[in-house]
Amino acid sequence: MDLRIKRKLTKEITIGQKKLGAGNPILVQSMTKTRFENLDLLKNEIMDLINAGCEIIRIAITDKNSISYISSLIKEGFFKEVPLVADVQFDSELAILALEAGADCVRINPGNIGGLKKTSEIIKKAKEKKACIRIGVNSGSIDKKILKKTQNDIRLAMVESTLEYVRFFERMQFYNFKISAKASSVMDSIYVYKTLSEKLDYPLHLGITEAGSRFEGAIKSTAGLAVLLYEGIGDTIRVSLTDDSIYEVKAGYYILNSLSIRNYGVNIISCPTCGRTKADLKAIASEIEKLTYSIKKSLKIAVMGCIVNGPGEAKEADIGIALGNKKAAIFIKGKILKRVEIKDLLYEFKNELEKLIN
Ligand code: SF4
Known part of the structure; x- marks a missing residue:
């Protein structure tokens, strides 16, 4: 019996110095947990992540001060080898400023960033900076109109929202993007990612949101991610844990190594x-x-x-x-x-x- 995983061939995108999709290695990513105010600790966290093998680092951008912090981190060379994803909620201006500061990618949810007009401004900036965008649809923040249309069916609403945003990005002729559609329910996540993989060829970022502590979160993430990865779905993963970020990276590699997808560490x-x-x-x-x-x-x-x-x-x-x-x-x-x-x-x-x- 041939148990080898046949990965779905998605489009190739560029994020900083890395290529994603199209059969490139599935990248392990994480998100920092230290506040910018504790800058030395944040720098240590970034270095620990890089040493643990983290291949994409996401940082939450909460206000304009965050922009000057990421700007100096970029200048100091922290993201020379590992791309930086600026995570922005609600405020499209912050996404544009993060791109101007040199972030390799911005993670936005078009559903809460101020509509398609604001999204189009971010897309224009990403095009200009040759950066990447992660469309991050999340079960907790679905557009109310879509929820109404799907009669509160969260799975259908997540798929519908994602497809709507993807069509918009295509209309804007912007293709350097990846998609995440995370739910806290493992079965919802499996449904949504499988459906998106059938309908789209863009790289998918897999994860189970709000998965839990090191023990519960790792198990829940493994249950969901292993099913998808075994079907050849997924181009990058994050194991979300209520714990130090290096455990997210370790867990990510344990999952990929266990399925013989990567052979790392x-x-x-x-x-x-x-x-x-x-x-x-x-x-x-x-x-x-x-x-x-x-x-x-x-x-x-x-x-x-x-x-x-x-x-x-x-x-x-x-x-x-x-x-x-x-x-x-x-x-x-x-x-x-x-x-x-x-x-x-x-x-x-x-x-x-x-x-x-x-
Ligand atoms: S290797 Fe097996 S037999 Fe030996 S201590 Fe461990 S569990 Fe017990």
């Missing part, structure tokens, strides 16, 4: 532990996770609670550890490299890992 295989585990594997696994989150090279790491099954499982892994009584073994491709005191395990593991990477 570290894949940690850790056992659930049982009565055979004689040390705190949970703490060790979490330390190893922290130690390895910024590694971009594809690497399988086994973190096993006992020597009984550890070596067998570690065979598949590039490097692994298995806990014994007072000592732990470090494996490379299933072969024991050394046995070390558990208290020295992380230090020794880090050394071996560095050797492996370099």
